[in-house]
Amino acid sequence: MSPSIVRRLMLPALSLLLIACGSAGIEHYRDKQPQLVPEAFFRGPLTAHGILKDRSGSxxxxxxxxxxxxxxGGIGLLEERFVFDDGEVQLRNWQLIPIGTDSGAGVRGFIGRAEDVVGDAEVRVxxxxxxxxxxxxxxxxxxxxEVNVDDRMYLVSDRVIINESRLSKFGIPVGEIVLTIIRPPASPHHSAAN
Known part of the structure; x- marks a missing residue:
């Protein structure tokens, strides 16, 4: 095998290894503020706005x-209705089932289930x-x-989450989703009641 072919085969593998090594685990965010409490943020109406990129970044x-x-009863339901720029509508209903807390690492766990998700999703907060x-x-x-999805959400204010999703197939990146999830401002009536 020629050196140029070996280099071409090694470059994607090394890139994936560097990405994997450089990715911070969920524990890294333990003390970051504001604290994301799914039961509080994912309650009531929200909106999301985003883009889908192909593997070249377009x-x-x-x-x-x-x-x-x-x-x-501690189990969450998040109903989603997506409308794409070409008119396509996609519906998804996420169920979030708590599975406990690793208090030493400060990590809460959930099982996530949805109609178009194969098996159970691993959710960590x-x-x-x-x-x-x-x-x-x-x-x-x-x-x-079937596409592997790695969603990473970050609460940047009490009303805004930034979400980055990496999409891959057979370990090879095939696309990315970037979106913002927004909670509406609390109404004066709602604030007074809580």
Missing amino acids: VTRRFNAELSGSWD SGNAMFIRYVLEVAYGGDTI
């Missing part, structure tokens, strides 16, 4: 979404961050394919 789609969160890893069924060429 924006391929834009979307806006309406979300509604509720909690019953610490400080101002919430990481979700799952396999998503995506429509592609008249069929569906």
